[in-house]
Amino acid sequence: MNADTAALKLPHRPFGRTGLSISEIGFGGWGIGKSMWGPTDDHESMKALRAALDAGVDYFDTAYAYGHGHSERLIARLFKETGRRATVSTKVPPKNMAWPGHRRARLAHVFAPDWLRLCVERSLRNLGGDSLQLVQLHVWHDDWLKDPLWPEVAEAMAALKKEGKVAHWGASLNNDDPESGMGLVESGVVEVVQVLFNMFDQRAADRLLPLCRERGVGVVARCPFDEGGLTGTLTRETRFQPEDFRSHYFGGERLVETCARAEALTRAVVGAKAETLAAAALKYCLSFDAVSAVIPGMRRVQHVTFNVRAADGAYFDARELSEIAKHRWVRDFYL
Numbered sequence: 001m002n003a004d005t006a007a008l009k010l011p012h013r014p015f016g017r018t019g020l021s022i023s024e025i026g027f028g029g030w031g032i033g034k035s036m037w038g039p040t041d042d043h044e045s046m047k048a049l050r051a052a053l054d055a056g057v058d059y060f061d062t063a064y065a066y067g068h069g070h071s072e073r074l075i076a077r078l079f080k081e082t083g084r085r086a087t088v089s090t091k092v093p094p095k096n097m098a099w100p101g102h103r104r105a106r107l108a109h110v111f112a113p114d115w116l117r118l119c120v121e122r123s124l125r126n127l128g129g130d131s132l133q134l135v136q137l138h139v140w141h142d143d144w145l146k147d148p149l150w151p152e153v154a155e156a157m158a159a160l161k162k163e164g165k166v167a168h169w170g171a172s173l174n175n176d177d178p179e180s181g182m183g184l185v186e187s188g189v190v191e192v193v194q195v196l197f198n199m200f201d202q203r204a205a206d207r208l209l210p211l212c213r214e215r216g217v218g219v220v221a222r223c224p225f226d227e228g229g230l231t232g233t234l235t236r237e238t239r240f241q242p243e244d245f246r247s248h249y250f251g252g253e254r255l256v257e258t259c260a261r262a263e264a265l266t267r268a269v270v271g272a273k274a275e276t277l278a279a280a281a282l283k284y285c286l287s288f289d290a291v292s293a294v295i296p297g298m299r300r301v302q303h304v305t306f307n308v309r310a311a312d313g314a315y316f317d318a319r320e321l322s323e324i325a326k327h328r329w330v331r332d333f334y335l
Contacts, residue, residue, distance in 0.1 A: 009056055010023040010024060010025055010055065010056035010057065010058075010308060010311050011023070011024050011311055011313060012024065012058075013291075013292045013293065014218070014292065015059075015087075015192065015218040015292045015293075016191050016192055016212070016216050016217045016218025016219075016292065017191055017216035017217070017218075018134070018167075018168045018191050018192065018218060020087055020133075020168075022058060022059035022087050022292060022293050023056055023057050023058050023059055023293060023311070024286055024293055024294065024311040025057055025282070025293065025294060025295075025296070025307050025308050025310065025311045026057065026059035026060065026061055026220065026293040026294065026295040027049065027052045027057050027059065027060045027061065027295065027298055028061055028222065028295035028296055028297040028298065029060060029061055029062035029063070029066055029071040029072075029074075029075060029297075030062075030063070030066050030071065030297055031297035031298070031299045032045035032048070032049070032066070032067075032070075032071050032074055032297075032299055033062075033063075033065075033066030033067030033070050033071035034067040034070050034071075040299060042074065044299060044300055044301075045074055045299060046074065046077065046078065046081075047300075047301050048298050048299055048300050048301055048303060048304055049074065049075065049078040050078065050081075050082065051301045051304040051305070052298060052304045052308075053078065053082060053084060053086065055304055055305075055308045056308065057086070057304070057308065058086040058087055059086065059087045059088075059089070059293050059295075060075050060086055060087070060088045060089070061088075061089050061194070061220065061222075061295045062075055062088065062089070062090050062091075063090055063091035063093065063136075063138055063172075064090065064091065064092070064093055064119060064122060064123055064126070065091065065093045065138060069122065069123070069126040072090055072123060072126035072127050073126050073127075075088060075127065076126060076127045076128045079128070080128070087133050087134070088127060088132070088133055088134070089133065089134035089135070089136060089170065089192070089194075089220070090123045090126075090127065090132060090134075090135060090136070091135065091136040091137070091138035091172055092111065092115070092116055092119040092120070092123075092135060092136070092137055092138055093119065093138045094109075094110045094111065094137075094138060094139050095109055095110055095111065095112060095115045096109045096110055098110075098139070099138075099139055099174075099175075099334075100139055100141075100174035100175055100176050100177075100334075101139030101140055101141045101144075101174055101180075102141065103141045103143035103144075104143075105141075105144075106147060106149070107144050107147040107149040107150060107153055108149055110139070110144070111137055111144075111153055112149070112153070113149075113152050113153055113155070113156035116153070116156050116157065116160065117156065117160065120132060120135060120160055120165055120166060121165075123135070124165065130164065130165075131164050131165055131166070131167055132165065132166050132167065133167045133168065134166075134167065134168045134169075134170055134192060135160075135166045135168075135169055135170070136169075136170040136171055136172045136192065136194055137169075137170075137171045137172065138172050139172065139173075139174055140171040140172070140173050140174060140180060140181050140184060141174060141180050142180055142181060142182060142183035142184060145183050145184065145187065154189055157169050157189065168191045168192060169189060169190050169191065169192075170190050170191060170192030170193060170194065170218075170220075171184055171190050171192075171193050171194070172193075172194040172195075172222075173193055173194065173195045173196075173208075175196045175223075175332055175334050176332040176334075176335070177203075178195045178196065178197070178201075178203045178204040178208050179203070179206075179207055179208060181193055181195075181208070182207065182208065182211060185208070185211055185212055185215055185217050186211070186215065188215075190217065191216075191217060191218060192217060192218040192219070192220065192292075193208070193212060193217055193218075193219055193220070194219075194220040194221075194222055194295075195208060195219065195220070195221065195222065196222055196223045197221040197222070197223070197224070197285055197291070198221075198223055198224050198225070198226050198230055198281060198284065198285070199226075199230055199265060199269070199280070199281055199284045199324055199327060200226050200229065200230065200261070200327070200328070200329040200330075201223075201226070201328075201329065201330060201331075202324075202325060202328045203330060204219075204221075205288060209288055209290035209291070210290065212290050213289065213290040218292040219290050219291050219292055220291075220292060220293055220294075220295055221285040221291050221293070221294040221295070222294075222295055224281045224282055224284070224285050224294050224295075224296055225278060225281050225296060225297075226258070226281075227245075227246055227249050227250075227333075228246060228250075229250070229258040229261075229262055230262060230265070230277060230278065230281040231277065231278045231281070232262065232266060232276055232277035232278055233278075234250070234255065234258065234259055234262070235259060236255060236256050236259050238250070238255060248333075249333045249334065250333070254333055261327065261329055262277060264327060265277060265280075265324075265327050268323055268324065268326075268327065269284075269316075269320075269324060273314045273315070273316065273320075274310075278306065278310075279306075279309070279310045282294055282296065282307060282310035282311070283310055283314070283315050283316060284315075284316060284321075284324060286310075286311065286315050287315040287316040287317075287320075287321060
């Protein structure tokens, strides 16, 4: 156990109406999936996973799409090697493999009932055990609630719960519109949503977070660092390897603008509560009581050590949040 994290006890929050309580800092498992983030070493990933568990992280977010189950299998290996367990969420990828989910797509091509079952069985094999604690639909658009197949999809989700293969259902909402899942939240079918939320893209705070709080739906905040834009480590000279998706995400003039905006934010948020921009990025998400956990990616032990220290209860108040709101920057670099 790392001496810097051994003495820490991460604060917990209720996970909506699931009855679960999870650590404020969760483990984002995309980066350890060995796909889209450039070279990733499994040995380093396992060290990071163990460090997170030792530090009190007890929520691990993964997906089959993260390396065709590679991230899932590493998390299963963690539990097997340590003899310990934690809350794990995985995701059913859209059958058409299209991110974000488009309103014109038919549900039969995205989340057909037989596809849901196949994916649940596959993730069960990867993660081990008889039941998945939380399964999220990996994209969503509310127009699908009007699809003629939706009643059958909802029935399949209910059946998998009744069989004990899925304890709770959720949805990971589209990056380009955090309000694309408002209807799904109101439907009562899901108990958790995951949403892109950070100091640049603050849209989830407008209507989604208040609705989730009202309906008892847990919220997982993803991309708190804007894929690196809010870490304070990028410079105008930063370059990514071609296989790293960030070579596109920060392509062209995007990197220059991101750095300029990050520098302005740094001047506004770094101070007594946050020593760095990255710490402020995590504290921002945790400043909203509707948020159950924030899930930064953690591919190395030093990432774990830094991230868990941000969960110290010293979050931004209403006045400080109003100042941060001035730095709102709505765009979708994933497209």
